[in-house]
Amino acid sequence: MDEAAAPLREAWYYAVPSRQVRPGGLVARVMLGAPVVLGRDAAGAAFALRDICPHRGMPLSAGSFDGRQLECCYHGWRFAPDGRCIAIPSLAEGQKFDFATVAVPRYPTREVQGNIWVYLGDNPQRAPEIPLLDGFGADAAPKLFESVSFKAAIDDAVVGLMDPAHGPFVHRAWWWRARRSIHEKAKPFVPSPWGFTMSRHAPSSNSRAYKLLGSDTDTEIVFRLPSVRIEQIRAGRHAVCNLTAITPIDESTSEINHCIYWTAPWLGALKPLLRPYVRKFLRQDRDIMARQQQGLAYRPTLALIDDADTQARWYYRLKREYRRALDENREFVNPVEPRTLRWRS
Ligand code: FES
Ligand SMILES: [Fe+2]
Known part of the structure; x- marks a missing residue:
């Protein structure tokens, strides 16, 4: 894979x-090709370690954890949640061993609004912040969660997810929208931290799913590096939020994690009906992207057009700029400029 x-x-x-x-x-x-074991210690704090025992490579997740120590299932070496090795049962009386030489690498971990995020890199200080969802408290948690694994590299998964033009062809369903309802849309976009935002607007008249929420509805959609999309819907005095975060598993697989939050209690009653729809929707994306791989395998030159594919172009530019800013040890400069995009969908 090129850089x-x-x-x-x-x-x-x-x-x-x-x-x-x-x-x-x-x-x-597995995250970015690295095996990760996540746990929660006795005090309730989440942690993440490289899921490989430094002794002979056994996944630590195959062992046991009592809330204080992880024990490898092969020779019983024990590790603290911060990765320190604290016991090697095979050591005989008086044998000296420097435990510091066999620590398990630890990944910074954070819990935000009911989700655990892991930092892949060395310095979380300057990285894009984990988004906080407006209208939901610090202890909010997703009311509905679905995760689907896609046979798609991260860029194809992100671009496929933000693509506004595939809806009428891929997500055809009576409850979503009909193909014949395609019409022109004009949406204003502005730069926002590490990404861009489709400014707050009334949802498209051909989106039936929104109608469920009533007439007094508007929505705002944020994209943020590395691969997070947030849709914040206001429906009267209630809020509904879709958080979609894509995690690269390896070079050719991505995991789409979709969380839905809401404040309207009556949506809870609809949950058993909602879940199959969310699943179906994600699977439609998964299947179309899997088919796309047949063509992408030949590494064709792609033809991103203006407006309908401008968000995809922005994504590539944001990603490039993020890398450059890190390489050159300078502030990230958002390359997106305010603009209204028009397309038919
Ligand atoms: S492989 Fe883990 S203790 Fe030996
Ligand atoms: Fe889609």
């Missing part, structure tokens, strides 16, 4: 919903 197409390092990536990591539990993940 430009590789996933950005020095960034926070979505790992799992908080509730999937219980005290004393371990969860294994």
Whole structure:
């Protein structure tokens, strides 16, 4: 994979919903080609370590964890949640060993509004912040979570997700929109931290899913590096938020994590109906991107057009600029300029 197409390092990536990591539990993940074991210590703090025992390479997630120590299942070496090795059962009386030489690398970890994020890189100080969702408190958690693994490299997954023109062809469904309802749209965009925002506007008249929320509805859509999309819908005095965070698993696989938050209690009652739709929607994207791989395998030159593909172009420019700013040790300068984009969908 060429360097430009590789996933950005020095960034926070979505790992799992908080509730999937219980005290004393371990969860294994692969993020940017690295095996990661996530856990939660006895005090409730989440942590992430490289999921490889430094002794003989056993995944630590295959061992046990009592809330204080992880024990490798092969020879019983024990590690603290910060990665320090604290016991090697095979050492005989009087044998000296420098435990500091076998620490497990630790990844910075943060929990924000019910999700665990892991930092892949060395210096979280200057990285894009993990977004905070407006209208939801610090202890909010997603009411609905779906994760789908895509056979797509990170750039194809991000571009496919933000693409405004595929809806009527890929997401055809009575509850979403009909193909014949295609019409012209004009949406104003402005730069926002590490990305861009489709300014607040009334949703398209052909989006039936929004109609469910009533007539007094508007929405704002934010994209932020490395691969986060947030749609904040206001419906009267209630808020609904879709948080989509893509995590590169390896060079050819990406995981789309989709969280929905809402404040309207009656949406809770609709949850059993909502889930299959969210799943279907994500699977339509997954299947179209899997098919796209057949063509992309030949590395064709792509033809990104103006307006409908401008968000994709912005993404590539943002990513390039993020890398450059890090290389040159300077501030990131957002390359996006305010602009109204017009397309038919
Ligand atoms: S491989 Fe982990 S203790 Fe030996
Ligand atoms: Fe889609």
